[in-house]
Amino acid sequence: MNRSLRSRLFLLIVLPLVVVAGFAAVARYVMAERTSQTLYDNTLLAVALAISRDVVLSEGDLLSEQLLESLTQTLGDAIYYEVTGPGGRFVTGYTNSPPQPGTEEIASGVPAFFDAEYFDAPVRAVILREFISEPQFGGWVTVKVWQTVRQRDALSLQLAMEASTLMAVVIVAAGAFVWFGINFGLRPLLQLREAVERRSQDDLSPIRRTVPREVKSLVRAMNELFRQLSDAFAARDAFISNAAHQLRNPIAAILAQAEAAEAAPPDADLRGRISEVAEAARRTARLTQQLLSLERARGLPPGSREEKIDLAKLTADILRGRAAAALLRGIDVSLDVAGKPILIRGDPVLLGEALENLLDNAIRYGCRDGGAVRVAVGFEPEIVRLAVEDDGPGVPPDYRDRIFERFQRGVDDGVEGCGLGLAIVREIVERHGGHVWLGDTPGGARFVIELPVARTAE
Amino acid sequence: MRIVLIEDNESLARGIATALRDLGHAVDCLSDGSDGATYLTTQGADVAIIDVNLPGLSGFELVRALRQRGDSTPVLMLTARGETSDRITGLDAGADDYLVKPFDMAELIARLRALARRLPGLRPVEETLGRLRFDHGARQLFGPQGPIDLARRELALFEYLLQNLGRVIAKEQIGEALYGVGSEIEPNAVELAVSRLRRKLRETGVEIRTARGVGYMLDAGNDGQQ
Numbered sequence: 068m069n070r071s072l073r074s075r076l077f078l079l080i081v082l083p084l085v086v087v088a089g090f091a092a093v094a095r096y097v098m099a100e101r102t103s104q105t106l107y108d109n110t111l112l113a114v115a116l117a118i119s120r121d122v123v124l125s126e127g128d129l130l131s132e133q134l135l136e137s138l139t140q141t142l143g144d145a146i147y148y149e150v151t152g153p154g155g156r157f158v159t160g161y162t163n164s165p166p167q168p169g170t171e172e173i174a175s176g177v178p179a180f181f182d183a184e185y186f187d188a189p190v191r192a193v194i195l196r197e198f199i200s201e202p203q204f205g206g207w208v209t210v211k212v213w214q215t216v217r218q219r220d221a222l223s224l225q226l227a228m229e230a231s232t233l234m235a236v237v238i239v240a241a242g243a244f245v246w247f248g249i250n251f252g253l254r255p256l257l258q259l260r261e262a263v264e265r266r267s268q269d270d271l272s273p274i275r276r277t278v279p280r281e282v283k284s285l286v287r288a289m290n291e292l293f294r295q296l297s298d299a300f301a302a303r304d305a306f307i308s309n310a311a312h313q314l315r316n317p318i319a320a321i322l323a324q325a326e327a328a329e330a331a332p333p334d335a336d337l338r339g340r341i342s343e344v345a346e347a348a349r350r351t352a353r354l355t356q357q358l359l360s361l362e363r364a365r366g367l368p369p370g371s372r373e374e375k376i377d378l379a380k381l382t383a384d385i386l387r388g389r390a391a392a393a394l395l396r397g398i399d400v401s402l403d404v405a406g407k408p409i410l411i412r413g414d415p416v417l418l419g420e421a422l423e424n425l426l427d428n429a430i431r432y433g434c435r436d437g438g439a440v441r442v443a444v445g446f447e448p449e450i451v452r453l454a455v456e457d458d459g460p461g462v463p464p465d466y467r468d469r470i471f472e473r474f475q476r477g478v479d480d481g482v483e484g485c486g487l488g489l490a491i492v493r494e495i496v497e498r499h500g501g502h503v504w505l506g507d508t509p510g511g512a513r514f515v516i517e518l519p520v521a522r523t524a525e
Numbered sequence: 526m527r528i529v530l531i532e533d534n535e536s537l538a539r540g541i542a543t544a545l546r547d548l549g550h551a552v553d554c555l556s557d558g559s560d561g562a563t564y565l566t567t568q569g570a571d572v573a574i575i576d577v578n579l580p581g582l583s584g585f586e587l588v589r590a591l592r593q594r595g596d597s598t599p600v601l602m603l604t605a606r607g608e609t610s611d612r613i614t615g616l617d618a619g620a621d622d623y624l625v626k627p628f629d630m631a632e633l634i635a636r637l638r639a640l641a642r643r644l645p646g647l648r649p650v651e652e653t654l655g656r657l658r659f660d661h662g663a664r665q666l667f668g669p670q671g672p673i674d675l676a677r678r679e680l681a682l683f684e685y686l687l688q689n690l691g692r693v694i695a696k697e698q699i700g701e702a703l704y705g706v707g708s709e710i711e712p713n714a715v716e717l718a719v720s721r722l723r724r725k726l727r728e729t730g731v732e733i734r735t736a737r738g739v740g741y742m743l744d745a746g747n748d749g750q751q
Binding site for chain 1: 627692693734742
């Protein structure tokens with residue numbers, strides 16, 4: 068429905084008005100016609116009575132031309148008559164009178180009106196039967212009088228025209244009032260629109276103008292959206308500046324160490340200095356990779372690359388890639404799968420990334436050489452639970468709450484790391500409708516991911 | 526080995542080439558996909574390292590064309606991280622292995638060595654691992670106290686693990702390599718073969734490491750790893 072609110076309101080108010088006015092005009096026309104018919108019938112009856120008397124008085128002679136003419140002039144329509152005596156004997160008047168519809172006997176003294184045609188023109192007729200006790204043609208005399216209906220139709224038409232004109236005037240006037248009324252009533256909305264239009268992406272402050280009650284909730288929702296947007300912009304700005312700072316440090320380190328190697332005296336330990344450069348570069352590579360991962364996890368529309376995933380297989384594949392380095396350090400790596408495997412819906416690249424980060428944390432920071440990393444995948448009816456556990460130093464209590472935030476590092480122990488890994492994990496898991504937390508384990512750290520089975524594939 | 530490196534990131538290519546030349550390999554660098562295809566057709570190489578995103582012709586198309594010609598030159602693909610589909614498409618196209626950027630040079634060298642090991646023409650006749658010596662031609666293993674006799678399955682297992690030295694291999698994959706794809710094997714057949722082989726490798730500095738639930742890996746020990 069893309070028609071404007073104004074025209075919607077206008078149509079909804081004016082269209083019923085037109086229909087009602089139409090009915091009213093028709094009713095007015097019907098009533099007018101009935102009224103004019105009654106009027107004309109009364110006149111016709113009066114004429115019929117007059118003729119009947121006149122004929123009796125003149126003893127069956129023709130109605131005087133003079134009287135007929137004056138009657139016609141007064142009534143506006145030509146008058147015709149026929150008088151028949153007892154037994155249908157023609158007494159006087161016009162021939163070819165319009166036949167009476169039906170055959171019923173006409174009661175004495177009661178006029179019978181009917182519509183008929185006379186020389187192809189519509190006429191209104193009345194029949195009057197009277198018993199006349201007069202010697203010459205004593206007995207039942209029938210007087211039939213008819214008249215063309217031009218004048219009567221003209222009157223009806225005129226009444227109808229007047230009614231229609233009146234209705235049209237009323238409708239146009241009402242339409243104009245409604246139109247202006249709607250415009251006036253919608254003015255707060257138009258002002259609100261202009262106020263929103265004037266805004267830019269820099270002005271995301273809430274709308275404070277007073278608005279009608281009906282749009283208050285809309286404005287409230289818009290204000291909520293503005294708030295979320297400005298929070299998101301602020302978070303992004305903070306992220307970018309934070310990322311720039313984080314990148315600046317290792318790049319400065321690379322530069323310093325590379326320059327030191329460049330300017331090294333001949334007998335210096337060049338190899339040692341260069342491996343420091345390599346180490347700093349590795350840290351930078353890892354940081355940029357993490358930043359990209361985080362942006363990818365945040366930037367993709369949800370569900371865009373979802374497919375059915377066997378989480379146990381995905382975990383085994385990723386663990387296999389990571390296990391070699393751990394095994395060479397004497398770290399015990401194991402994977403346990405419990406429960407009946409269920410396919411879940413998810414983005415395999417992102418979930419793989421989350422897993423890589425947890426394993427990376429466990430192997431790189433969580434374990435000393437000769438330690439242990441235990442991974443467990445548990446399928447339950449409601450959830451799929453994935454736990455990564457190490458037996459390293461664990462997470463200090465005061466870091467537990469902040470460990471999933473960006474750029475927070477558990478311990479500054481000199482091991483490379485940028486503090487983005489767990490933020491990435493949380494971002495990805497929450498995208499999949501699950502959650503991740505730091506569990507409790509005696510010694511070491513245990514991270515648990517739970518993904519809901521509500522998202523399972525059929 | 527004669528290695529062709531097709532990679533359009535110039536400084537990365539230079540770094541890889543330098544490292545490989547230092548190890549005594551002959552390296553030719555190309556930065557364009559179609560040039561790479563021409564080179565592989567006309568000159569050929571022992572091993573090809575091919576980046577996925579190349580100007581001219583993508584790495585996938587290049588490998589696919591290579592395989593369609595019936596050329597079985599081992600190919601190691603370089604892909605960007607986080608693009609799982611890249612790995613799958615790469616292996617489907619006919620690449621032998623893939624490496625995700627950014628990678629450690631040591632990893633690249635290990636992967637190249639593994640690729641070379643699969644080819645009779647490239648593999649060294651004899652390899653030393655820890656205090657072990659393996660004669661590929663005679664398929665005979667020598668320990669510090671002389672020849673170690675391996676049963677047929679144990680020998681196949683050792684060769685397969687050696688082919689994948691330094692990598693963790695899933696139990697199912699080992700089962701398929703030893704008994705053939707789709708064959709019905711006892712659930713613990715691989716475990717038994719591994720434990721028998723492990724017993725025979727005792728005191729040699731070479732170990733079969735187990736990542737429970739994940740797979741097995743041959744570890745040549747620090748001193749013996751080439």
